[in-house]
Amino acid sequence: DAPDLRDGPGEVTLEKVAFSYAGGTSVIKDMSLTFEAGKTTALVGPSGGGKSTILNLILRLYDPNAGAVRIDGQDIRGVTFGSLRQKIAFVGQDTFLFSTTVMDNLRLARPDASDEDVIEAARIAHAHEFITRLPQGYRTPIGENGAFLSGGQRQRLAIARAVLRRAPILLLDEATSALDSQSETLVRDALERISTGVTTLVIAHRLTTVMNADKICYLGDGAVIEHGTLTDLLTKGGHFSRLYQSQFRGQENF
Ligand code: ADP
Numbered sequence: 001d002a003p004d005l006r007d008g009p010g011e012v013t014l015e016k017v018a019f020s021y022a023g024g025t026s027v028i029k030d031m032s033l034t035f036e037a038g039k040t041t042a043l044v045g046p047s048g049g050g051k052s053t054i055l056n057l058i059l060r061l062y063d064p065n066a067g068a069v070r071i072d073g074q075d076i077r078g079v080t081f082g083s084l085r086q087k088i089a090f091v092g093q094d095t096f097l098f099s100t101t102v103m104d105n106l107r108l109a110r111p112d113a114s115d116e117d118v119i120e121a122a123r124i125a126h127a128h129e130f131i132t133r134l135p136q137g138y139r140t141p142i143g144e145n146g147a148f149l150s151g152g153q154r155q156r157l158a159i160a161r162a163v164l165r166r167a168p169i170l171l172l173d174e175a176t177s178a179l180d181s182q183s184e185t186l187v188r189d190a191l192e193r194i195s196t197g198v199t200t201l202v203i204a205h206r207l208t209t210v211m212n213a214d215k216i217c218y219l220g221d222g223a224v225i226e227h228g229t230l231t232d233l234l235t236k237g238g239h240f241s242r243l244y245q246s247q248f249r250g251q252e253n254f
Contacts (some may be wrong), residue, residue, distance in 0.1 A: 001080075002078060002079055003078070003079060004080050004082075005071060005074055005076070005079040005087055006074060008037075008071070008072030009037035009038060009168065009199075010037045010038070010071065010072065010087065010169045010198070010199040011034065011036060012034070012035040012069070012169060012199055013033070013035070013069070013071075013073075014031050014033045014034075014057075014067070015032055015067050015069075015070060016031070016066065016067035017030070017032070017057065017066070017067035017069065018031075018064060018066040018067055019053060019062065019064045019065055021062070026222060027053050027222050028050050028064070028222045028223075029221075029222045030066075030067070030223075031050075031054075031067075031222070031223060031224060032067075033217065035201055035215075036199070036214070036215070037072075037168075037199050038197050038198065038199060039200070039214040039215060040195050040200040040201075040202065040212070040213045040215070041200070041201050041202070041214065041215045041216070042202050042209055042210045042213035042216050042217070043201060043202065043203050043204060043217050043219060044204050044210060044216060044218050044219070044243065045218045045220045045225070046220055048221075049219040049221060050219050050221075050223075051203045051219055052173065052203065053222075054201070054219075055201065057069050058088065058169075058201070059090060060077075060081065063077060071084075071169070086165070086167065087167050087168055088167050088169045088170075089109075089161070089162035089165045089167040089169070089170050090162075090170075090172075090173075091155065091162055091170070091172050091173070091191070092158070092173040093173050093174075093175050094154075095157055095158040097142050097149075097154065097157065098142070099141065099142060100141065100142065101136075101139050101142065102134065102140055102142060102157070103115065103139060105142055106121065106122065106157065106160050106164065107164075108161065109121075109160075109161035109164040110164040110166075113164050115138070118138070118164065119138070121161075121163035121164045122160045124159075124160070124190065124193055124194065125156045125157070125159035125194075126156055126159075126187070126190045127153070127157055127159070127160045130153055150183060151175065152180065152184065152186065152187055153183070155175065155187050156183075156187060159190045159194060162194055163194055168199060169198065169199045170198045170199065170200045171200075171201050171202075172191065172200065172201070172202040173202075173203045174202055174204055174205045174206060174209055175187075175205070192212070204254070205254045206254070207244070207247045207254075210230070210244075211230060213230075214229070215229060216229070216230060216233055216240060218238075218239050225238070
């Protein structure tokens with residue numbers, strides 16, 4: 001039987017990874033890259049460049065056709081799926097919610113969490129305030145996939161789940177569509193809180209996110225085109241630098 005993923009700092013390595021979706025053309029081409037433990041890396045680059053695919057491979061939604069994805073040196077194909085998922089929290093653009101109470105939806109992230117643990121996580125995620133304003137607070141049934149909640153509220157529930165999971169690796173797909181500005185600020189603040197000291201990979205759609213990251217990885221056509229700090233990439237004057245300059249003339253969103 002496969003062993004569990006060992007506890008460790010959460011360094012993620014792509015080792016000569018090649019990947020294509022079933023029957024399709026090559027999406028990731030011989031990619032080797034290390035995401036340093038505890039640091040935040042912003043993934044940027046044109047649509048279709050392979051950013052989401054990298055997150056899919058780390059989550060083991062797919063396996064590479066060649067090479068390996070390693071966490072703290074362990075090939076993720078050689079460990080139990082449950083132990084892998086315990087180490088990773090994912091906050092995406094869509095948050096799946098069940099037709100049960102807010103409390104039960106949050107507790108899914110860690111079934112043995114006490115009510116106090118859940119409330120603490122919701123506070124960190126800036127979700128506690130809006131939850132307590134719901135008709136029955138934490139006992140409010142969420143309804144068909146949370147239809148009555150705003151996008152920002154749903155994201156903050158996903159962030160609360162990530163807090164409860166206490167995972168050393170955090171994968172974020174930043175919302176492309178604008179949240180209302182108050183919600184945007186709360187989401188951003190909550191994400192900053194939870195990514196501190198955690199290996200974070202964020203598909204970045206906002207300049208601020210990129211500027212706050214420790215490293216930037218510019219992907220194009222399934223390959224790492226540029227990788228480094230903001231200063232490195234601006235000094236280099238390549239693809240990222242051009243994207244960055246155009247954002248100063250344009251709006252905040254990529
Ligand atoms: P990005 O996140 O940078 O926009 P993706 O990783 O989503 O890029 O996509 C990389 C390439 O893989 C694109 O050509 C896209 O069409 C293709 N692709 C993405 N998801 C799938 C899928 N589930 N099945 C087949 N092709 C896919």
